[in-house]
Amino acid sequence: MLASRAFSLVGKRAISTSVCLRAHGHAGVVKAEDFSLPAYVDRRDVPLPEVAFVRDLSAQQKALKEKEKASWTALSVDEKVELYRIKFNESYAEMNKGTNEWKTVLGGVLFFLGVTGLILIWQKHFMYGAIPHTFSDEWVSAQTKRMLDMRMNPVEGISAQWDFEKNEWKK
Amino acid sequence: ARGVQHTAVRRAHRKHEPDFHDKYGNLVLLGGAAVFTTVWGYVFTQLGMEWGLSPVGRITPKEWRE
Numbered sequence: 180m181l182a183s184r185a186f187s188l189v190g191k192r193a194i195s196t197s198v199c200l201r202a203h204g205h206a207g208v209v210k211a212e213d214f215s216l217p218a219y220v221d222r223r224d225v226p227l228p229e230v231a232f233v234r235d236l237s238a239q240q241k242a243l244k245e246k247e248k249a250s251w252t253a254l255s256v257d258e259k260v261e262l263y264r265i266k267f268n269e270s271y272a273e274m275n276k277g278t279n280e281w282k283t284v285l286g287g288v289l290f291f292l293g294v295t296g297l298i299l300i301w302q303k304h305f306m307y308g309a310i311p312h313t314f315s316d317e318w319v320s321a322q323t324k325r326m327l328d329m330r331m332n333p334v335e336g337i338s339a340q341w342d343f344e345k346n347e348w349k350k
Numbered sequence: 351a352r353g354v355q356h357t358a359v360r361r362a363h364r365k366h367e368p369d370f371h372d373k374y375g376n377l378v379l380l381g382g383a384a385v386f387t388t389v390w391g392y393v394f395t396q397l398g399m400e401w402g403l404s405p406v407g408r409i410t411p412k413e414w415r416e
Contacts, residue, residue: 273366282375286382293382296389303397310400317412324411340406348407 221269232268240265 217229236244240261246254247262254262263270312318323337330338342349393399 278369279371279375282379283371286375286378286380289382289386290378293385293389296386296393299393299399300389300397303399310398314400316409319405320409320412321414323405323409325414327411328414337406 219268221267221274223271223274228267231266233265236265 219228219230219232221228233240243258243261244265246258251259313322327338327341327343332338340349341347394401
């Protein structure tokens with residue numbers, strides 16, 4: 180309908196030359212790029228894509244398409260499947276099929292976390308100095324008793340965790 | 351008829367070549383887990399880092415007064 184409107188305008192000479200050319204067809208017009216044309220897509224929410232999957236049919240496929248115009252009971256099962264595969268790329272089952280990608284992802288993540296551990300090893304070996312003596316078990320034991328004797332943080336902290344009657348950590 | 355078609359689809363099912371994840375996924379997963387456990391097992395136990403763990407439940411208080 181739009182084309183006939185355009186043609187009527189051509190008769191009235193009410194339009195520019197470039198539109199004239201477009202109305203006539205091919206001369207001097209840029210070919211439409213693939214990405215600007217309706218595209219096929221495998222998506223769960225698009226059950227009938229705008230175009231068939233196979234665009235350029237082989238001679239065999241063209242013959243099959245002709246046969247499709249007749250009664251469908253004449254088609255064999257293989258021919259039906261071939262017609263399906265012309266129209267669609269993946270079936271829903273194929274589309275929805277899960278992959279094993281998670282294994283690669285998780286394995287890769289764990290590997291690089293391991294590399295992080297290697298960095299820590301390097302730091303300990305080459306960078307950190309000796310640990311201060313106040314971290315030795317002996318010192319920390321004495322330090323802890325002193326903190327408890329002073330009743331440090333008695334409400335929710337360390338003294339609250341110690342049972343002063345039984346002389347042991349609260350369970 | 352639907353039964354026949356179902357069988358037909360299965361029969362005519364295009365072979366899907368295994369992709370990288372099918373071929374190496376298990377290897378990558380186990381290899382990564384192995385590297386992770388080895389390295390961090392060493393870091394946590396053998397390296398001698400001071401992790402600053404809480405004394406609660408761990409340290410037995412000792413007399414400090416001289």
